Amino acid sequence: MSTGISIQGLWKAFPSAESKDEVLVAVEDVSLEVRENEFVCVLGPSGCGKSTLLRVAAGLEQASLGSVTTESRPSVVFQEHGVFPWLTVAENVAYPLKLRGVPRAERRERVRELLQLVGLTEFASYYPAQISGGMRQRTSVARALADDGNVLLMDEPFGALDEQTRVALQQELLRIWERTSKSVLFITHSVDEALTLADRVVVMSHRPGRIIAEIEIPFGRPRDIIELRRDPRYGEITYQLWNLLEHGTEQGEAA
Numbered sequence: 001m002s003t004g005i006s007i008q009g010l011w012k013a014f015p016s017a018e019s020k021d022e023v024l025v026a027v028e029d030v031s032l033e034v035r036e037n038e039f040v041c042v043l044g045p046s047g048c049g050k051s052t053l054l055r056v057a058a059g060l061e062q063a064s065l066g067s068v069t070t071e072s073r074p075s076v077v078f079q080e081h082g083v084f085p086w087l088t089v090a091e092n093v094a095y096p097l098k099l100r101g102v103p104r105a106e107r108r109e110r111v112r113e114l115l116q117l118v119g120l121t122e123f124a125s126y127y128p129a130q131i132s133g134g135m136r137q138r139t140s141v142a143r144a145l146a147d148d149g150n151v152l153l154m155d156e157p158f159g160a161l162d163e164q165t166r167v168a169l170q171q172e173l174l175r176i177w178e179r180t181s182k183s184v185l186f187i188t189h190s191v192d193e194a195l196t197l198a199d200r201v202v203v204m205s206h207r208p209g210r211i212i213a214e215i216e217i218p219f220g221r222p223r224d225i226i227e228l229r230r231d232p233r234y235g236e237i238t239y240q241l242w243n244l245l246e247h248g249t250e251q252g253e254a255a
């Protein structure tokens with residue numbers, strides 16, 4: 001199977017704010033492959049370098065060392081501020097199509113389909129300030145899907161939402177992803193979210209962020225993310241992931 005995203009020996013350091021002679025290592029020697037059509041979640045504690053990893057993968061930051069290659073130019077969804085406030089919902093979704101020079105009639109049809117996919121048809125002519133946070137994130141997801149590439153990078157896209165909206169959008173994202181088949185790298189600090197969405201969860205250590213474990217998630221597709229929670233393996237993997245986050249090992253022993 002071919003590779004959607006390949007990260008090899010990636011290091012990222014920033015100048016230290018404390019001393020001119022020092023650097024702050026945010027990401028340490030991370031190698032990670034996302035296969036075509038695979039959904040990988042990167043799980044790690046706050047400040048461990050998850051966003052930095054994603055920003056480098058997106059080409060928004062340069063690697064200090066190592067390389068990132070993607071099958072196509074990645075589309076990115078961020079936690080917040082992902083939509084242009086001066087454009088309507090429909091215009092936001094149309095934006096990447098316009099940049100690519102897609103003719104107007106085709107653009108209109110594609111936007112109609114995407115808005116239907118994310119349940120925003122009725123809000124096409126609203127501005128971001130006139131819709132809810134969950135709707136803004138759906139707009140952002142629809143806009144990322146309007147890019148025709150196969151690589152989707154998501155940085156805690158549902159992190160700022162209330163729990164019910166978050167679960168609804170996770171379910172929606174899975175439904176869309178199952179139909180559009182993209183390679184997804186999804187950053188989260190939530191054990192539940194990683195377990196719910198991923199084919200594979202990559203766990204990072206405290207800063208500097210290294211990969212300390214990769215866990216294959218055994219739940220099949222399509223997934224019902226509510227039913228999933230009744231599966232006894234859900235509790236077991238949750239326990240395993242929490243131990244990795246807290247102690248760096250799977251058994252709750254100190255590393």
Ligand SMILES: Nc1ncnc2c1ncn2[C@@H]1O[C@H](COP(=O)(O)OP(=O)(O)OP(=O)(O)O)[C@@H](O)[C@H]1O
Pocket residue numbers: 014015024025026044045046047048049050051052053189207
């Ligand atoms: N542009 C920057 N300049 C200097 N330091 C930075 C920069 N961006 C990130 N850092 C540092 O890199 C480290 C990792 O930050 P990053 O935002 O990647 O963590 P994170 O795991 O995404 O955190 P959170 O889950 O809290 O969002 C932090 O110590 C942060 O201070």
